[in-house]
Amino acid sequence: xxxxxKYKDIALSSIRPEGWLRxxxxxxxxxxxxxxxxxxxxxxxxxxxxxxxxxxxDDGDSCDWWPYEQTGYWIDGMIRxxxxxxxxxxxxKALERMNAILDNPDEDGYLxxxxxxxxxxxxxxxxxxFFKAFMALHSATGDERVIPALARHYxxxxxxxxxxxxxxxxxxxxxxYEKTGDERLLNHAVNAYAEFCQLSPESDCTLExxxxxxxxxxHGVTFNEExxxxxxxxxxxxxxxxxxxxxxxxxxxxxxxxxxxxxNSSSEMLRGKDVLDSHETCDITEYAWSMGYLFxxxxxxEYADKIERACFNAAPGxxxxxxxxxxxxxxxxxxxxDKTSNHSLFYRGSDRMSYRPNPGTPCCTGEVNKIMPNFxxxxxxxxGYNGLAAILYxxxxxxxxxxxxxxxxxxxxxxxxxxxxxxxxxxxxxxxVQFTLTLRIPIxxxxxxxxxxxxxxxxKPRPGTFVKLDRIYRQGxxxxxxxxxxxxxxxxxxxxxxxxxxxxxYSLRIEEDWQRNxxxxxxxxxxxxxxxxxxxxxxxxxxxxxxxLDREVEVIYREMSQEPWDIKSTPLELKVPARTVxxxxxxxxxxxxKQAWHEKGCPLEIREVEGDFKLxxxxxxxESLSERLGREIEKVTLVPYGCTRLRLTIFPGxxxxxx
Numbered sequence: 001x002x003x004x005x006k007y008k009d010i011a012l013s014s015i016r017p018e019g020w021l022r023x024x025x026x027x028x029x030x031x032x033x034x035x036x037x038x039x040x041x042x043x044x045x046x047x048x049x050x051x052x053x054x055x056x057x058d059d060g061d062s063c064d065w066w067p068y069e070q071t072g073y074w075i076d077g078m079i080r081x082x083x084x085x086x087x088x089x090x091x092x093k094a095l096e097r098m099n100a101i102l103d104n105p106d107e108d109g110y111l112x113x114x115x116x117x118x119x120x121x122x123x124x125x126x127x128x129x130f131f132k133a134f135m136a137l138h139s140a141t142g143d144e145r146v147i148p149a150l151a152r153h154y155x156x157x158x159x160x161x162x163x164x165x166x167x168x169x170x171x172x173x174x175x176x177y178e179k180t181g182d183e184r185l186l187n188h189a190v191n192a193y194a195e196f197c198q199l200s201p202e203s204d205c206t207l208e209x210x211x212x213x214x215x216x217x218x219h220g221v222t223f224n225e226e227x228x229x230x231x232x233x234x235x236x237x238x239x240x241x242x243x244x245x246x247x248x249x250x251x252x253x254x255x256x257x258x259x260x261x262x263x264n265s266s267s268e269m270l271r272g273k274d275v276l277d278s279h280e281t282c283d284i285t286e287y288a289w290s291m292g293y294l295f296x297x298x299x300x301x302e303y304a305d306k307i308e309r310a311c312f313n314a315a316p317g318x319x320x321x322x323x324x325x326x327x328x329x330x331x332x333x334x335x336x337x338d339k340t341s342n343h344s345l346f347y348r349g350s351d352r353m354s355y356r357p358n359p360g361t362p363c364c365t366g367e368v369n370k371i372m373p374n375f376x377x378x379x380x381x382x383x384g385y386n387g388l389a390a391i392l393y394x395x396x397x398x399x400x401x402x403x404x405x406x407x408x409x410x411x412x413x414x415x416x417x418x419x420x421x422x423x424x425x426x427x428x429x430x431x432x433v434q435f436t437l438t439l440r441i442p443i444x445x446x447x448x449x450x451x452x453x454x455x456x457x458x459x460k461p462r463p464g465t466f467v468k469l470d471r472i473y474r475q476g477x478x479x480x481x482x483x484x485x486x487x488x489x490x491x492x493x494x495x496x497x498x499x500x501x502x503x504x505x506y507s508l509r510i511e512e513d514w515q516r517n518x519x520x521x522x523x524x525x526x527x528x529x530x531x532x533x534x535x536x537x538x539x540x541x542x543x544x545x546x547x548x549l550d551r552e553v554e555v556i557y558r559e560m561s562q563e564p565w566d567i568k569s570t571p572l573e574l575k576v577p578a579r580t581v582x583x584x585x586x587x588x589x590x591x592x593x594k595q596a597w598h599e600k601g602c603p604l605e606i607r608e609v610e611g612d613f614k615l616x617x618x619x620x621x622x623e624s625l626s627e628r629l630g631r632e633i634e635k636v637t638l639v640p641y642g643c644t645r646l647r648l649t650i651f652p653g654x655x656x657x658x659x
Contacts, residue, residue, distance in 0.1 A: 220266020
């Protein structure tokens, strides 16, 4: 069997998070990831875990696909988080549900709820969600039950796996093919995708439509779940058409829907790049996971850069610092986040931008648990030549077999990245071993430097490349990678500007008033529902000269914290000149246009609704901005995007001397 991937995953058990990454996962364990059935109720009390029985709720609702989707997301995140932390509480909690399915197949091998067994059932895609947890279990432990169980399930002839999102099973089918070498699985995956392309010609994720120049407009999460399949198919077939399609599909996303925080707009459908466009928290998870496959298929550094951007900005910014509440929709500009502040067209005026343990549809409640465990899973990869590649950076340890003799080594990655620019890789090896250590140089870094035991190694690395250090490594060797981070302005619609530095995007520091929403009885003391209001000025235009950023913007380093995404302990600040914008305030409306489902199963409709709504406003018009600017230039504080829950990230821009 030939695998065409440039890089491959290593065992989940090989990687151990340290520093702030470990603290982040510990908060997950103590928050939603470890207690989601308490925090959010159904479907997390039931879901997967009743053997092959269907879920039945108190209201009589049963035989529906969505509880299996949402619970599957959670269990996948929980088992990964558990093994990364080596935490028995999380592992056993996840395994209790997983074993109930894994140990109780049907006679033909089918796994899962009875009502979905009907051949051709379009919602069989929930298996592709849940089976990722089995893939993680095997990666962490080598559990011998997993591979034969998945093989029997997919070869049971109970589905073609080709209807709508059901085609997402191609991911697990091909993973199982790699483990077994059974050509029937490869053929099944190829045929399923081909049939999907025939049955769903309107989908943005058919081969033809991904290769085309047309703007993608479908449900954003569905897009991210399906568009990656071309890259995966390429890795197992070597057919360039598949890879070309996925590459082009995401090139169009960059063109049409990419937001400043590193994730595509999606509310619920793919939208645009307007200042007020937002995305579901689900999209953060699925976009970053898809970029991982694109990286493995192409070996291009840009896709690793994209994962870091999404996971260092959008991800922490969509969840509270205690990992007990999250947003359904998250936006680069959100100066209010309460029960009426959703400014997206879909359910405008609702609570879907407030921080809650269960914000609207519980898919995001399940998906949020996967983001950082998935990131850590792919920090290190196998280069295919007995070497190790550092793909994503952060504090961790990795243990692997390397070199021709497959000798075991440990590499300790010491760093405060992305808040600092230095990364030390310390080698622990019982005896000298020759292997290649591959280091990624981000596209944004122009002056990277590599030292081995204090001596500069080779020529200056080029941005967007990989440096391969093939040498004999000995106990105590230290490779130091320095990635200087330059200030940069990015430009957005309506004359908006944002400040970036390395992998981080920066937002205005707004003082946040967290008021517990006592109106909803579902809000428990341990997992409250919050309304957030600003208590400091936020209506600023940046008064900076793009050609003199280093002179006009002051970078201030604070003490590094184990909780760097807490706005109270942020390790970085920028001091930036700004001017107030008079009359630019939170919008108060008594009527709004809202897109919603007419009723379950019916098309979306837009209708006018009445109420008391408070919304983040668009940027002030460029043509009237100069007349509204305050006279004085102030120095305002910007902090990393992920430290903020209320934020202004895309600012109006003016020159320091504009009248």
